[in-house]
Amino acid sequence: KVLLLIIFSFIGIFVFAQGIDFQELSLEKTLEKAKREKKLVLVDCYTTWCGPCKMMASQVLAQKKVGDYMNDKFVSVKIDMEKGEGPDVKKRYGVKAYPTFLVIQPDGTLIHQVVGYCEPDKFIKSVGESFDPSKATETLRARYNGGERNRQFMLNYLDVLLTIGDRSVEKVAQEIFAGLNEEEKFSQDYWFLYENMKLNTVGADMYNFLLANRERFNMVIGKECVDNFLRRCNMEHLNWASFGETDMTDERRGEIQKNLDKVNIPELYPFWEVVQACRSKEIGRIVNTCKKNFPKMDLHLCGSYYSMFKNLIEEKGTAGQKKAWEKLREDIKKRRETEQQKMEEM
Incomplete structure (x- = not known):
């Protein structure tokens, strides 16, 4: 019995060691350890009630190939965003969804984020983008804040913001739209800006442009596709009007009614x-x-x-x-x- 207990104990240690080696340290101590070891820090921002967090922990973070990649490059730590230092970490790094994985330099500077559940290979690839200046979220944000606005950069930045669910994504999409010429605004190549409801909502410049030029969009994109977007977009808008707006004035009701009359679905x-x-x-x-x-x-x-x-x-x-x-x-x-x-x- 003693022999079996010892064997199973070693098996348990081996299985545990296969995945990411999360340290039981504060963020400050983790940063210090990363500095000594010349590594980056990976922070798993989770909550106890988050389903995708639990799936990541059991199905992804515990896998050997994930551990092999992460343990070589990162000092990793798990932080509950609702306990201990969690709320401060959440505020400091602007964590808005769970799970969020932060990649941080030893001096505390945020480099990159990965948000939501990912399959193992995708997770490795996404975290690995920390080392690519053309894909690391905070490197791109710094370039954007520094005034860089060339088209390809803006499209790359938009894609990254969509991936991490950043709230500034609609603003960036509107900037891209404003930089399009007349032909591009009606092109199939840029329809993705109009049809994505994270980028285009009722009352936005792109929405109003689409509505004002609906017949031309019907010819280029197809009436069914255009109507489908307007239907989905307005259903979402009305759903928000049900419960999201605390006070609805007669003027606001009039605005909604006027928009519905224009949409005419x-x-x-x-x-x-x-x-x-x-x-x-x-x-x-x-x-x-x-x-x-x-x-x-x-x-x-x-x-x-x-x-x-x-x-x-x-x-x-x-x-x-x-x-x-x-x-x-x-x-x-x-x-x-x-x-x-x-x-x-x-």
């Missing part, structure tokens, strides 16, 4: 009616408006809005309202089954 109007009813928080209005408009709305949206108000209506609705809400659930279920059947028959 019929299925957006029922959603707008539901949004306004939901904002009223009047149960009777919510139930009646959803009964009227759910059959004309996207099925996924119907399910989302049904779930959002289910508890409210069950707790405070009348017997009739509860019955009507339950009927909506049954209708949504039938629509799902019908759509599933159609897909299976294709």
Whole structure:
């Protein structure tokens, strides 16, 4: 038994050593160790509730090839962003999503970031970009802040910002758009600027340009593609109007209505009616408006809005309202089954 225990202990140590060798040190001590060893620092910024963080820990960071690459070049440390020094680290380096992996010089200067779950090979490649000045996030940011604006650099920088989910990405996209000539603005080559909702939102310069020149875009890009973007973009905008805006004035309602009239996609109007009813928080209005408009709305949206108000209506609705809400659930279920059947028959 003792022999088996010793064997399993060694196996456990071996397995543990296969992945990244995370130090149980403060960030300051980790930086000092990296300076002595002439390495960079890799910080795994995580939270205990983050699903992708747990997947990275078990499926990626523990792999031998990941450990072989990282341990040779980095002194690594895991920091819970909600405990101990975590909140200070989060603020210092602007961590906004989890997991985020920071690559830091021994003097504390941020070089690069990798955000979100990555497969092992992609993670190695992404972290390795720390050593490439044309791809390291903070090197590119410094060049941008220094005034560099040539087209290829801006496109590379935009791609990096999209990858890490940086909030300045829309501003950079608008700068690229402003630098396009007339022909380029209508080119298929730059349609990606218009159709990405992280870059282009209702009211932005690109959005307004698209709307004002819709017929020409229909000819170059295709009406179905243009309408699909406008539909998705406005659904997202209306969804935000449901809960993201704390106070909606009559003037703001007028702006939304005016934009919808310009877009002129019929299925957006029922959603707008539901949004306004939901904002009223009047149960009777919510139930009646959803009964009227759910059959004309996207099925996924119907399910989302049904779930959002289910508890409210069950707790405070009348017997009739509860019955009507339950009927909506049954209708949504039938629509799902019908759509599933159609897909299976294709």
